[in-house]
Amino acid sequence: MTERTLVQAVNRGLFEAMQADPDVVLLGEDIGVNGGVFRATEGLAQQFGTDRVVDTPLSETGIVGTAIGMALYGLKPVAEIQFLDFIYPAFDQIVSELAKFRYRSGGQYPCHVVIRTPYGGGIKGGLYHSQSSEAYFAHTPGLKVIVPSTPADAKGLLLTAIQDEDPVLFLEPKRIYRSVTGEVPDGDHRVPFGVARLVREGTDASVFAYGAMIPPTVDAAETLAGEGISVEVIDLRSLVPLDEAAVVASVEKTGRAVVVHEAPRTCGFGAEISALLAERAFYSLKAPIARVTGFDTPFPYALENVYLPDAARIAHAIRSTVRSG
C-alpha cells in the first residue's frame, strides 16, 4: 500500500501497465515531455520513450482515429483527451467507429482503446473545462464508461480498463485529482467493472453518486447522521456496465433513493437510475425518487458553486425525501 493522490494513482497505473506490457502505448496532447496538463503522465515519456508516450498534433479525431488503428493492429492504446469538453471532434470516431467495430465486423475486429479524460467542474474552468457529458457515451452501445472516485479505484479500474477487451471511456474527476488521498495497493491491483462500491451503509435512504460527487455526498451523509437519518452511499463507479443488482438491492432495503450527478438533469445518468428503480424497485419505494444534479444550462464560470451540487443541496434533498414518506 502506498499513499497517493488520485492523479498519482492514475500515473502509477499507467506506469505499471506499460511496464507489464510493451503493447501499451499512450497518445495525446502534451502528455510527453510536459507530462500532461494535469501531470497524469508525468515521467512516463522519460521512462518509456517518446515512441510509447506519443505527443500528438492537436486533433482529437486524429488521436482517437489513430488509436483505433493501433488497436485493430494489436496494440493497447491509451489515449488522453485533455479535457472531456474537447472530446467532441472525436465523437464520430468514438460513436460511429470505436463503439461499433466489434459489432459491425461480426466479431472479426475487436477494438480495444482506452480513452482517459478529466471531466467535471469545480476548478474554475468555465464552459469548456468543466463539462460532465458521460450520458452521451453511456447511451452508446459498445462503450464502457468508468468513473473512479478514489485513488485505489483510479488505479484498479484503470488496470482493468487496459486489460479489457472492449473500448473504455475512463472519466477522471479532475476536481479531486489532488484533494483526495488514499492508500493504493501496490502491484497488479484490479477492480472489476460492473461492481458498485458501498461507501457507507445506511437504512433510511440510498444515495447513488460517482466521481467528484462522492465527497460532498459523504459529507451530506455525515451531517444527516447527526440528525438521526441513516444514509447509504453507493459509488456507482461503473456506469456501463452498471451494477443494477446493487442499486435495486439498496433501495429494497432503504425504500428511498436520491441520485446525484453534476451533469445537467435532462437525460442525465440519474434519469437511467430513476427509471431502473421505477421498473424494478417501485413497490419498495416509500417516497418519490429525487435527483440532485447540475442545471440544464451550459456550465457557468463565475457561478459554478451555485451550479454544482454540494453537501448542503444533497443533504436537503435526502432530508426532504426521508420526510416525505
Add this chain to the structure above:
Amino acid sequence: MRATDPELLQTSSVISSARVRPERDLVSTAAPSPRTSPGAAADPFPPARLPEAYRTMLLARATDERCLSLQRQGRIGFYVPLSGQEAAQVGSAAALEPVDWVFPAYRELAVALVRGVPLVAILDQLFANSRDRTKGRQMPNHFGFRDQNFVVASSPIGTQITQAVGAAMAAQRRKDPIVTLAYFGDGATSSNDFHAGMNFAGVYRTPTIFFCQNNGWAISLPRDRQTMSPTLAEKASAYGFRGVVVDGNDLDAVYGAVREARARAIAGDGPTFIEAQVYRFGAHSTSDDPKRYRPEALVEAAKRRDPVRLLRDRLVAAGLLDDARDAQWWEASRAEVAKAVESAEGVAPVDPMSFLDDVFATPTYRLQAERDALEQLVRDGVVKP
C-alpha cells in the same frame, strides 16, 4: 490563377502512361495539364497478370450488373456500384502484398476480389445471410474480411483514414515491414479525418498510402465544388509529403504509383497521397438518381475511356485476347456471379437473436436481460421473428 500557377503544381507530379484525357475537363474544369513522371513506366503492371486483372475487372462489372438488378427486384436491399473504377481498384490492390492492411470505403468490391475474398463471401454480405462474416449487421457493400486484411467498412466518410494511419503507427512500433492503404473518394478530402490523418501521417512519417479515387462526384456534388485546389494530390504538399495524380483508368500508372509508394513507405520514406482520376459511371448508390444533377452526356463521354474496354483493347493488341475468348470470359464471369448469387440466396437468414451478440466480448448484465426479455416476447408470440 489556380489552374495554371506552376508553383501550386510543382509539388505534385502527374503520372500517366496514356495521353492527356480529353474528358478530364468533365471531371474538373480546373484540372491541370498532366505531366508524365519519368518514373511512371518503371514498374508497369506485370504483363503476365494482365489477363487475370482483366478477368477480375469483368467479374466486378458483372457483379455490378447483376446486383443492380437484384436490388430492383427487392432481393437485396441496397447496392453501391463501382463501374468506372475497376482499373484504379485492381491496379492499386494488385500492387499491395497480403501482409498489407486495406482500410476501404464502401465502394471497394474489386479490391476485395484482388485480396482473395471469394465472390460468394461478398454476396453473403449483400444478402445478409447466416454465412455473412459480418452477421447481417450492416448495409450491403460494408463488408470486411479479417483473413484478407480488408478492414470492415463504415458509412461515415473519411473515418478510415486516421485509422489506417494508426495501424501504420502500430506497424512502425512493431517494426513490421508492411503498409496500410486507405481508400476514399474525392468527397472525403473535405472530411475532418482526411486532414487529421494526412497530418498525423506526415508528422510520424507513417508507411501509409492515401489512395483517393476521384470519381468526379460526391453524390451530387462535382469535384470542382468540393475544393478550390486544382488537384487533390497537391494537398499532400501542405502535409509535407508526396502527392501524385494518376490516370485511374490506366492500370500501369495506378500500379506503378502504388508500387513506388509502397517501396518508399517500407524504406522509411513515409506516406504518399495518390489521386486516381476516374469517373463514376453509375449512380452513387441504388438510392441515388444521378439524372437530377448530371447530364447523361457526361457519362457517355467518360465511357469512351471505360477502363474495362481499355484493358480489353490492350490485350487484343497484344494478341492475348480475341472477340471469341472475350465473349467466353464475359459469359464465365456472369456464370460465376449467378452461381454466387444462387449460393448466397439459398443460405438461411441470420439468426433473429444474433443482433444481440458482439456488442461486447462478454454481454453486460443489461444486454443479457434484454435478450431474456426478447426471448420471452418471442415465446409469447408478441414478437414474430
